[in-house]
Amino acid sequence: AIDKDGKIPSITFGIGGFGGAGNVSGGVTVDHAGAIDVAGNWKHGIFAQSVAGGGGNGALNVSGQLNWNGSKTSDGATDLSIVAGLGGHGGLGADAGDVAVTSDGDITATGYHARGLFAQSLGGGGGTGGVNVTAIGTKNSSPVGIGVGGFGAGGGDAGSVTVTRGSAAAAAGLITTDGVGANGIEASSIGGGGGDAGVNAVLGFSKAAGSKSDSGSSSDRKTPTHTGVDASVIANYNSVLDELEGKTNPTPAGGEKTSVSGLFAIGGSAGNAGNAGTVDIAHFGDVLTLDDSSHGVFGQSLGGGGGNAALNFGMIYQSGNSEQTKGFGLAVGGGTGDGGTGAAVTLDNVGAVVTTGADSHGIFAQSVGGGGGNAGYSSLTNAGEGGSVAIQIGRTGGTGGAAGSVHASSEGTVLTQGDRSHGLFAQSVGNGGGNSTATSVTLGTPKTSDDKGSSFKLSVGLEGGQGGAAGDVDVAATGALTTLGTDAHGVFAQSVGGGGGTGGGASGSAGAGKSLSISIGGTGGTGGTGGKVSVASTAGILTGADRSIGILAQSVGGAGGTGGYAKSGVTAMSFLKNTVKGSDIGTTASLSIGGSGGAGMASDQVDVVNQGTIGTYGGSAHGIFAQSVGGGGGKGGLVQNNIVNLRGSIGNQASISVGGTGGTGAVSGDVSVRNQGEIRTRSTKSAGIYAQAVGGGGGDAQNVTNIFLGTSADNTSNNAMLLGGTGGTGGAAGDVSVVNGSGALIATLGSESHGVLAQSVGGGGGQGGNVISVSLSKPGAGAKQARGAQLAIGGTGGQGGTGGTVAVTNRGQITTTGGAAHGIVAQSVGGGG
Numbered sequence: 148a149i150d151k152d153g154k155i156p157s158i159t160f161g162i163g164g165f166g167g168a169g170n171v172s173g174g175v176t177v178d179h180a181g182a183i184d185v186a187g188n189w190k191h192g193i194f195a196q197s198v199a200g201g202g203g204n205g206a207l208n209v210s211g212q213l214n215w216n217g218s219k220t221s222d223g224a225t226d227l228s229i230v231a232g233l234g235g236h237g238g239l240g241a242d243a244g245d246v247a248v249t250s251d252g253d254i255t256a257t258g259y260h261a262r263g264l265f266a267q268s269l270g271g272g273g274g275t276g277g278v279n280v281t282a283i284g285t286k287n288s289s290p291v292g293i294g295v296g297g298f299g300a301g302g303g304d305a306g307s308v309t310v311t312r313g314s315a316a317a318a319a320g321l322i323t324t325d326g327v328g329a330n331g332i333e334a335s336s337i338g339g340g341g342g343d344a345g346v347n348a349v350l351g352f353s354k355a356a357g358s359k360s361d362s363g364s365s366s367d368r369k370t371p372t373h374t375g376v377d378a379s380v381i382a383n384y385n386s387v388l389d390e391l392e393g394k395t396n397p398t399p400a401g402g403e404k405t406s407v408s409g410l411f412a413i414g415g416s417a418g419n420a421g422n423a424g425t426v427d428i429a430h431f432g433d434v435l436t437l438d439d440s441s442h443g444v445f446g447q448s449l450g451g452g453g454g455n456a457a458l459n460f461g462m463i464y465q466s467g468n469s470e471q472t473k474g475f476g477l478a479v480g481g482g483t484g485d486g487g488t489g490a491a492v493t494l495d496n497v498g499a500v501v502t503t504g505a506d507s508h509g510i511f512a513q514s515v516g517g518g519g520g521n522a523g524y525s526s527l528t529n530a531g532e533g534g535s536v537a538i539q540i541g542r543t544g545g546t547g548g549a550a551g552s553v554h555a556s557s558e559g560t561v562l563t564q565g566d567r568s569h570g571l572f573a574q575s576v577g578n579g580g581g582n583s584t585a586t587s588v589t590l591g592t593p594k595t596s597d598d599k600g601s602s603f604k605l606s607v608g609l610e611g612g613q614g615g616a617a618g619d620v621d622v623a624a625t626g627a628l629t630t631l632g633t634d635a636h637g638v639f640a641q642s643v644g645g646g647g648g649t650g651g652g653a654s655g656s657a658g659a660g661k662s663l664s665i666s667i668g669g670t671g672g673t674g675g676t677g678g679k680v681s682v683a684s685t686a687g688i689l690t691g692a693d694r695s696i697g698i699l700a701q702s703v704g705g706a707g708g709t710g711g712y713a714k715s716g717v718t719a720m721s722f723l724k725n726t727v728k729g730s731d732i733g734t735t736a737s738l739s740i741g742g743s744g745g746a747g748m749a750s751d752q753v754d755v756v757n758q759g760t761i762g763t764y765g766g767s768a769h770g771i772f773a774q775s776v777g778g779g780g781g782k783g784g785l786v787q788n789n790i791v792n793l794r795g796s797i798g799n800q801a802s803i804s805v806g807g808t809g810g811t812g813a814v815s816g817d818v819s820v821r822n823q824g825e826i827r828t829r830s831t832k833s834a835g836i837y838a839q840a841v842g843g844g845g846g847d848a849q850n851v852t853n854i855f856l857g858t859s860a861d862n863t864s865n866n867a868m869l870l871g872g873t874g875g876t877g878g879a880a881g882d883v884s885v886v887n888g889s890g891a892l893i894a895t896l897g898s899e900s901h902g903v904l905a906q907s908v909g910g911g912g913g914q915g916g917n918v919i920s921v922s923l924s925k926p927g928a929g930a931k932q933a934r935g936a937q938l939a940i941g942g943t944g945g946q947g948g949t950g951g952t953v954a955v956t957n958r959g960q961i962t963t964t965g966g967a968a969h970g971i972v973a974q975s976v977g978g979g980g
Contacts, residue, residue: 156226156227156228156229157212157214157227157228157229157288158229158230158231159210159211159212159229159230159231160210160230160232161208161209161210161231161233161281162208162232162233162235163205163206163207163233163234163235163277163278163279163297163345164205164206164235164277165205165206165235165236165237166202166203166204166205166206166235166236166237166238166274166300167202167203167238168200168202168203168238168239168240168241168300169199169200169201169202169203169238169239169241169271169272169303170199170200170241171199171200171241171242171243171303172197172198172199172241172242172243172244174197174244174245174246174247174306175196175197175246175247176195176246176247176248177193177195177247177248177249177250177266178249179193179248179249179250179251179252180250180251181252182252182253182320183252183253183254183255184254184255185255185256185257185261186256186257186258186261187258187261188258188259188260188261188326189259189260189261190256190258190261191256191261191262191263191264191265192254192256192261192262192263192264192322193248193250193254193263193264193265193266194262194265195246195247195248195265195266195267196265196266196267196268196269197243197245197246197267197268197269197306198243198267198271199241199242199243199244199269199270199271199305199339200240200241201271201272201273201274201339202237202238202239202240202241202271202272202273202274202342203237203238203274204235204237204238204274204276204277204342205234205235205236205237205238205274205275205276205277205297205345206234206235206277206297207234207235207277207278207279208232208233208234208235208277208278208279208280208297209232209279209280209281209282210230210231210232210279210280210281210282210294211230211280211281211282211283212228212229212230212282212283212284212285213283213284213285214228214283214284214285214286214290215284215285215286226288226289227288227289227291228283228285228288228289228290228291229290229291229293230281230282230283230290230291230292230293231281231292231293231294232279232280232281232293232294232295233279233294233297234276234277234278234279234295234296234297234298234345234346234347234415235276235277235297235345236276236277236297236298236299236300236415237273237274237276237277237297237298237299237300237342237418238273238274238300239271239273239274239300239301239303239418240270240271240272240273240300240301240302240303240339240340240418240421241271241303241339242270242271242303242304242305242306243270243271243303243304243305243306243339244268244306245268245306245308245309245424246266246267246268246306246307246308247266247308247309247310248264248266248309248311248334249311249312250264250310250311250312250313250319251312251313251317251319251320252319252320253320253321253322253323254320254321254322254323255322255323256323256325256326257324257325257326258325258326258329259326259327259328259329260326260327260328260329261324261326261329262329262330262333263322263323263330264310264312264322264331264332264333265330265333266308266309266310266333266335267308267333267334267335267336267337268306268335268336268337269337269339270302270303270304270337270338270339270421270422270423270451270487271303271339271421272302272303272339272340272341272342272451273299273300273301273302273303273339273340273341273420273454274299274300274418275297275299275342275343275344275345275454276296276297276298276299276300276342276344276345276415276417276457277297277345278296278297278345278346278347279294279295279296279297279345279346279347279348279415280294280350281293281294281348281349281350282350282351283350283351283352284351284352284353285352285353285354286353286354287354289353289407289408289409290351290352290353290409290463291408291409291410292349292350292351292409292410292411292463293349293411293413294347294348294349294411294413294461295347295413295414295415296344296345296346296347296413296414296415296457296459297345297415298344298345298415298418299341299342299343299344299345299415299416299417299418299454299484300341300342300418301341301342301418301420301421301484302339302340302341302342302419302420302421302451302487303338303421304338304339304421304423304424305336305337305338305339305421305422305423306336306424307336307424307425307426307427307490308334308335308336308424308425308426308427308446309334309426309427309428310332310334310427310429310430311429312332312428312430312431313430313431313432314431315431315497317431318431318432318433318497318498319430319431319432320432320433321432321433321434321435322432322433322434323434323435323436323437324436324437324438324441325436325437325438326437326438326441327438327439327440327441327504328438328439328440328441329436329438329441330441330442330443330444330445331434331435331436331441331443331444331445331500332428332430332443332444332445333442333445333446334426334427334428334445334446335426335446335447335448335449336424336425336426336447336449336490337423337447337449337451338420338421338422338423338449338450338451338487338488338517339420339421339451339487340421340451340452340454340517341417341418341419341420341421341451341484341485341520342417342418342454342484343417343418343454343456343520344414344415344416344417344454344456344457344481344482344523345415345457346457346458346459346460346523347412347413347415347457347458347459347460347481348412348458348460348461349411349412349460349461349462349463350461350462350463351408351462351464352463352464352465353408353463353464353466354465354466407473407475408473408474409474409475410461410462410463410474410475410476410477410478410527410529411461411476411477411478412459412460412461412476412477412478412479412527413459413478413479413481414456414457414458414459414479414481414482414523414525414542415456415457415481415482416456416481416482416483416484417453417454417455417456417457417482417483417484417520417545418453418454418484419453419484419485419487419545420450420451420452420453420454420484420485420486420517420548421450421451421487422450422451422487422488422490422548423448423449423450423451423487423488423489423490423514423551424448424490425490425491425492425493425551426447426448426490426493426494427492427494428446428493428494428495428512429495430444430494430495430496430497430498431497432498433498434498434499434500434501435501435502435503436501436503436504436507437503437504438503438504438507439505439506439507439565440504440505440506440507441502441504442507442508442509442510442511443500443502443507443510443511443561444494444496444500444509444510445508445511445512446492446493446494446511446512446513447492447511447512447513447515448489448490448491448492448513448514448515448551449489449514449517450486450487450488450489450515450516450517450548450549450578451486451487451517451548452484452486452517452518452520452578453483453484453485453486453487453517453518453519453520453545453546453548453581454484454520454545455483455520455521455522455523455581456480456481456482456483456520456521456522456523457481457523458523458524458525458526459478459479459480459481459524459525459526460525460526460527461476461478461526461527461528462526462527462528462529463476463528463529465535473535474529474535474536474537475535475536475537476527476529476536476538477527477537477539478525478526478527478538478539478540478586479525479540479542480522480523480525480540480541480542480584480586480609480651481522481523481525481542482542483519483520483521483522483542483543483544483545483581483612484519484520484545485519485520485545485546485547485548485612486516486517486519486520486545486546486547486548486578486615487516487517487548488516488548488549488550488551488615489514489515489516489517489548489549489550489551489575489618490514490551491514491551491552491553491554491618492513492514492552492553492554492555493512493553493554493555494510494512494554494555494573495555496510496555496556496557496558496559496561497557497558497559498559498560499559499560499561499562500557500560500561500562501561501562501563501564502562502563502564502565502568503564503565504564504565504568505565505566505567505568505632506565506566506567506568507563507565507568508563508568508570508572509557509561509562509563509568509569509570509571509628510555510561510570510571510572510573511572511573512553512554512555512572512573512574513553513572513573513575513576514550514551514552514553514574514575514576514618515550515574515575515576515578516547516548516549516550516576516577516578516615516616516645517547517578518545518548518578518579518581518645519544519545519546519547519548519578519579519580519581519612519615519648520544520545520581521544521545521581521582521583521584521648522541522542522543522544522582522583522584522609522651523584524584524586525539525541525542525586526539526586527539527586529602535602535603536602536603536604537602537603537605537655538604538605539586539604539605539606539607539653539655540586540607540609541584541586541607541608541651541653541669542583542609542651543583543609543610543612543651543669543672544580544581544582544583544610544611544612544648544649544672544708545580545581545612545648546580546581546612546613546615547577547578547579547580547581547612547613547614547615547648548577548578548615549577549615549617549618549675550575550576550577550578550615550616550617550618550642550678551575551618552575552618552619552620552621552678553573553575553618553619553620553621554573554620554621554622555571555621555622555623556622556623556624556625557570557624557625557626557628557686558625558626559626559627560626560627561626561628561629562629562630562631563629563630563631564631564632565632565635566632566633566635566692567632567633567634567635568632568635569630569635569636569637569638569639570628570629570630570635570636570637570638570688571622571624571628571637571638571639572636572639572640573620573621573622573639573640573641574620574639574640574641574642574643575617575618575620575641575642575643575678576617576641576642576643576645577614577615577616577617577643577644577645577675577676577705578614578615578645579612579615579645579646579647579648579705580611580612580613580614580615580645580646580647580648580675580708581611581612581648582611582612582648582649582651582708583608583610583611583612583648583649583650583651583672583711584651584652586606586607586608586651586652586653586654601661601662602661602662602663603662603663603664604655604662604663604664604665605655605665606653606655606665606666606667606715607651607653607666607667607669608652608653608667608668608669608711608712608713608742609650609669610650610651610669610670610671610672610745611647611648611649611650611651611669611670611671611672611708611709611711611745612647612648612672612708613647613648613672613673613674613675614644614645614646614647614648614672614673614674614675614705614706614748615645615675615705616644616675616676616678617642617643617644617645617675617677617702617705618642618678619642619678619679619680619681619751620640620641620642620678620679620680620681621680621681622638622640622682622683622684622700623683623684624638624683624684624685624686624688624759625684625685625686626686626687627686627687627688627689628686628689629688629689629690629691630689630691630692630695632691632692632695633692633693633694633695633765634692634693634694634695635692635695636695636696636697636698636699637688637689637690637695637696637698637761638682638684638688638697638698638699638700639696639699640680640681640682640698640699640700640701641699641701641702641703642678642679642680642701642702642703642751643677643701643702643703643705644674644676644677644678644703644704644705644748644750644778645674645675646672646674646675646705646706646707646708646778647671647672647673647674647675647705647706647708647746647781648671648672648708648745649671649672649708649710649711649781650668650669650670650671650672650708650709650711650742650743650745650784651668651669651711651742652668652669652711652712652713652714652784653666653667653668653669653711653712653713653714654666654712654713654714654715655714655715655737656716661734662734662735663735663736664715664716664735664736664737664738665715665737665738665739666713666714666715666737666738666739666740667713667739667740667742668710668711668712668713668740668741668742668784668786669710669711669784670710670711670742670744670745671707671708671709671710671711671742671743671744671745671781671782671784671810671846672707672708672745673705673707673708673745673746673748674704674705674706674707674708674745674746674747674748674778674813675704675705675748676704676705676749676750676751677702677703677704677705677748677749677750677751677775677776677778677816678702678751679702679751679752679753679754680700680701680702680751680752680753680754681700681753681754681755682698682700682754682755682756683755683756683758684698684755684756684757684758684759684761684824685758685759686759687759687760688759688760688761688762689761689762689763689764690762690763690764690765691764691765692764692765692768693765693766693767693768693830694765694766694767694768695763695765695768696763696768696769696771696772697761697762697763697768697769697770697771697826698755698757698761698770698771698772698773699772699773700753700754700755700771700772700773700774701753701772701773701774701775701776702750702751702752702753702774702775702776702816703750703775703776703778704747704748704749704750704776704777704813704815704843705747705778706745706747706778706779706780706781706843707744707745707746707747707748707778707780707781707810707811707846708744708745708781708810709744709745709782709783709846710741710742710743710744710745710782710783710784710808710810711741711742711784711807712741712742712784712785712786712787713739713740713741713784713786713787713804713807714739714787714788714789715737715738715739715787715788715802716735716737716787716788716789716790716791716854734799734800735790735798735799735800735801736800736801736802737788737801737802737803738802738803739786739787739788739802739805740786740804740805740807741783741784741785741786741805741806741807741849741851741872742783742784742807743783743784743808743809743810743872744780744781744782744783744784744807744808744809744846744875744913745780745781745810745846746778746780746781746810746811746813747777747778747779747780747781747810747811747812747813747843747878748777749777749778749813749814749815749816749878750775750776750777750778750813750815750816751775751816752775752816752818752819752881753773753774753775753816753819754773754819754820755771755773755819755821756820756821756823757771757820757821757822757824757826758823758824759824759825760824760825760826760827761824761825761826761827762826762827762828762829763827763828763829763830763833764829764830765833766831766832766833766897767830767831767832767833768828768830768833769828769833769834769835769837770826770827770828770833770834770835770836770893771820771822771826771835771836771837771838772834772837772839773818773819773820773836773837773838773839774818774837774838774839774840774841775815775816775817775818775839775840775841775881776815776840776841777812777813777814777815777842777843777878777880777910778812778813778843778878779810779813779843779845779846779910780809780810780811780812780813780843780844780846780875780913781810781846781875782807782809782810782847782848782849782913783806783807783808783809783810783846783847783848783849783872783873783875783913783916784806784849784872785807785849785850785851786804786805786806786849786850786851786852787804787852787854788802788804788852788853788854788867789852789853789854790802790855790856790857790865791854791856791857796857796858796859796860797855797857797858797859797860797863797865797924798860798863799863799864799865800855800863800864800865800866800867801865801866801867802853802866802867802868803867803868803870804851804852804853804867804869804870806848806849806850806851806870806871806872806916806918806942807848807849807872807916808848808872808873808875809846809847809848809873809874809875809913809914809945810845810846810875810913811845811846811875811878812843812844812845812846812875812876812877812878812910812911812913812948812978813842813843813878813910814842814843814878814879814880814881815840815842815843815878815879815881815951816840817840817881817882817883817884817951818839818840818881818882818883819838819883819884819885820836820838820884820885821885821888822835822885822886822887822888822891822893822959823891824891824892825891825892826892826893826894827892827894827895827896828894828895828896828897828900829895829896829897830896830897830900831897831898831900831965832897832898832899832900833895833900834895834900834901834902834903834904835893835895835900835901835902835903835961836885836887836893836902836903836904837901837904838883838884838885838904838905838906839883839904839905839906839907839908840880840881840882840883840906840907840951841880841907841908841910842877842878842879842880842909842910842948842949842978843877843878843910843948844875844877844878844910844912844913844978845874845875845876845877845878845910845911845912845913845945845946845947845948846874846875846913846945847874847913847914847916848871848872848874848875848913848914848915848916848942849872849916850871850916850917850918850919851869851870851871851872851916851917851918851919851942852918852919852920852921853867853869853919853920853921853922853937853939854920854922855921855922855923855924855935856921856922856923856924857924858924858925859924859925863934864934864935864936865922865924865934865935866935866936866937867920867922867936867937867938867939868937868938868939869918869919869920869937869938869939869940870918870940870942871915871916871917871918871940871941871942871943872915872916872942873915873942873943873944873945874914874915874942874943874944874945875912875913875945876913876945876946876948877909877910877911877912877913877946877947877948877978877979878909878910878948878978879909879910879949879950879951880907880908880909880910880948880949880950880951880975880978881907881951882907882952882953883905883906883907883951883952883953883954884905884953884954884955884956885903885905885954885955885956886955886956886957887903887957887958887960887961888959889958889959891958891959891960892959893961893962894960894961894962894963895962895963895964895965895968896964896965897965897968898965898966898967898968899965899966899967899968900963900965900968901963901968901969901970901971901972902962902963902968902969902970902971903955903957903961903970903972903973904972905953905954905955905971905972905973906953906972906973906975907950907951907952907953907974907975908950908975908978909947909949909950909951909976909977909978910947910948910978911947911978911979911980912944912945912946912947912948912978912979912980913944913945914944915942915943915945916941916942917941918939918940918941918942919939920937920939922937944980945980946980947977947978947979947980948977948978949977949978950974950975950976950977951975953974953975954973955971955973
């Protein structure tokens with residue numbers, strides 16, 4: 148309620164409608180026997196799917212208030228005006244049911260994305276948060292604006308998916324597909340994505356127009372006279388009036404109405420993603436695919452992606468001289484959603500699988516965590532004539548989802564003919580952490596008062612999201628695997644941790660009055676760990692083209708994210724004299740600290756045992772390539788402090804700028820390769836066995852820059868201290884062991900094709916940060932002097948990591964015939980500083 152003659156606050160509040168929750172889906176079971184023949188785009192031979200309902204989106208909310216009193220508070224104007232708004236929340240995504248398919252019989256599907264057998268469980272996506280807009284305008288009142296963006300809702304979990312095609316006792320028939328993206332068999336479990344947060348905007352305007360006046364005192368009152376009334380009654384009457392009218396404690400002459408403005412902008416949080424279910428495929432039969440991007444047998448478990456935080460924006464403008472207007476602003480970015488986890492995947496193949504197109508793997512099994520949500524840009528502007536305080540705090544990026552374990556085996560015959568078409572491809576991949584995006588604070592320039600006022604601003608970027616951990620990968624290969632295209636490995640097994648998200652940047656621009664500015668960049672997110680990788684082969688493996696390795700097994704730790712930047716200072720590019728009024732830059736002090744790079748995370752052990760035959764014909768096509776690589780450290784955040792004014796004068800300036808430190812590189816796991824079979828390579832740069840452990844490199848520190856350009860006011864000093872960040876330390880490498888067993892053979896024919904190349908290499912240290920300081924100034928007209936001192940110290944480089952132990956044992960036969968092709972090369976190398 149509003150009471151013009153009283154002092155009751157004026158309050159407005161609004162809230163957007165909430166989205167409804169999705170509903171669950173049930174289980175699906177298919178039991179098929181017989182022949183199926185379909186033609187047409189997106190028409191599958193068998194399509195079994197459980198899809199949960201997605202949550203509804205939150206509704207828009209707009210809340211506003213205009214309180215335009217023409218009198219002073221003492222004359223009855225409302226003291227306080229409050230408006231608040233909340234965007235509607237999204238509805239929750241629902242969980243999906245399990246899917247099970249049993250199939251026996253021939254299936255033919257012709258058309259774009261026409262799968263032979265397609266089984267899928269999909270969790271419902273979370274609803275998006277509603278947009279919120281809060282606006283307030285007042286005169287002769289203290290406005291408070293509060294806004295909160297709508298919250299995104301969580302995604303639903305997916306169910307398990309099981310496909311059984313034939314049996315060991317009775318193989319199923321043939322599946323044939325002819326069309327781009329037409330997999331023979333596809334089984335997928337996919338968690339629902341988290342809903343994005345709603346945009347939030349808070350806007351305010353305040354005008355303090357009360358003129359200087361005296362609120363009066365009891366001595367102002369004329370004592371009334373009335374014939375027949377006792378004089379003592381008049382005195383009591385006057386005292387009551389004084390109390391009612393606020394004149395018992397008089398305000399000194401010259402007192403003014405003071406407007407204190409408050410702004411609070413809080414971003415809504417995004418929803419977490421749903422988790423994926425397990426996937427199991429048992430295939431006893433034959434598959435033929437005839438076009439590009441068409442895998443033979445494909446199983447995957449994918450965690451949903453976390454929701455993103457949205458834009459969060461606050462701006463308030465105050466009109467009136469510095470004695471009348473004071474402001475406080477707080478902005479906090481919206482929370483991000485975490486990625487969902489991928490579950491375990493098991494794929495066993497017994498039978499013939501042939502793919503003819505590019506990007507068409509024979510056997511493909513993967514578990515992938517969902518990506519973490521990104522933080523939204525957050526901005527706060529507080530423009531006015533008087534003192535102000537502005538605080539801006541970002542939010543961390545969402546955590547990347549972890550991946551599950553993967554087991555894949557093939558006992559049949561696998562042939563791929565296209566480029567980038569691996570025979571057997573098994574991977575577990577943790578997804579990247581979300582980025583923590585920039586925060587920005589801007590303080591406006593006074594225009595109507597000689598007293599510039601004072602201001603304080605704090606801008607803080609927070610940490611990037613942590614990368615998700617990868618699961619273990621286990622591969623068993625028997626039978627035959629043949630690839631004919633380039634970049635098509637016989638067996639490709641990898642476990643890769645997710646990279647850390649970028650730290651949030653922080654920037655601030657001061658007004659023309661006295662100002663203290665602090666900007667702190669966020670730390671880069673930590674990477675996710677790589678899992679253990681094991682490959683055991685008794686198969687005959689043949690690759691026919693360049694860069695097509697017989698067996699490639701690797702574990703890779705996730706790299707750390709880059710540290711957030713820190714920027715501060717003020718730029719008044721008022722050189723357009725006809726359009727822009729010149730303004731002075733007042734006395735400012737600033738502290739800017741770049742965010743540290745995130746730490747890389749460790750990789751795990753890699754084990755390869757070959758008891759079959761491996762032959763490669765292309766260049767750079769090793770027989771076995773096994774490696775474990777620790778995650779590299781992220782770069783430190785750069786720092787910039789700029790004071791630039793091309794027309795007005797610049798007052799005293801003092802700044803301290805500290806560059807972000809590079810992240811630490813991670814240790815790698817050990818690598819072990821044992822050959823009890825036969826390995827032959829026939830072209831250049833194709834080692835029989837290449838085993839490698841590499842520590843993660845330390846992150847580089849980035850530049851620290853200070854620029855002062857303009858005209859100094861009288862008797863001013865401009866001082867700066869710049870400290871470059873330190874480079875990150877490199878990670879230690881694991882041990883490497885290679886055994887060529889009794890009766891085993893390694894033979895290479897090409898130049899630079901060593902029989903065995905085994906190395907352990909420590910990660911290099913990161914480079915120290917450079918410092919750059921530029922000062923171009925002159926005293927202003929009539930100024931007596933302008934002074935300045937600058938200290939700049941470059942950053943220290945990081946220390947390199949140690950190399951591990953390398954052991955090579957040969958009890959069999961190693962033959963090389965090409966130039967510069969050694970029988971055994973074993974080396975341990977420490978990382979450079």
